[in-house]
Amino acid sequence: MEKELKLSNADYRLLSIVWDSEPIASPELCKLTETQLGWKRTTTYTVLKRLCDKGVLQNESTIVTSKIKREHIQAVESRQVISRVFEGSLPKFIAAFLGEEKISDNEAEQIKQIIDEYRRQK
Template sequence: MELLWSNKELAAKDIAKIIKEYIGWEKNTTYTVIKRLIDKGAIVREDPGFICKALISKAATQEIETQALLDKLYNGSLSNFIATYLAAKELTSADIAELKKLVNKY
């Protein structure tokens, strides 16, 4: 998905070449993942050239995945997540000021 978000569209064969170089997956593995993403509605593959395009934005994916993480680990509670996260961190005064800005903004 990162490849498609940064390139807008790529041929399936080019995706396979890039993934082979960086991750080491064989072409068939990459094509299987592409097929699964098509089946899930995350991407579309168009002819000619089996050009793949993302159907869901990175921001939308992040929102969905963030909510799934909150649901799974914190019973859907953003407050519980923030409390747990902050308990393990030492915040600087700049961090605190930035967090206050964010809370006031939203």
């Protein structure tokens, strides 16, 4: 499924609202997308149907819930970007991401802790 999962910006924007609000009735979802995204009801239902067809969301009896957690989507999307744009190189991605930006000592320590935890799990 990970290779087949292709999400547009619109898909991800709707997913974010669902993740923050689920379970949510589809009419309420339409109100939120209108307020937050400026979408019409028809746009919301078009994107909702597409995400249901992809197996990411479900809409049962007008109640919308996610079938895939935010963290999973973030991991899949991140791996796809690193693979496609940075030849699968995480160090190249980090270097490009940081660019000329400085990170704080606290951020550097958090990243180190994440890497150390990952190494312990292997």
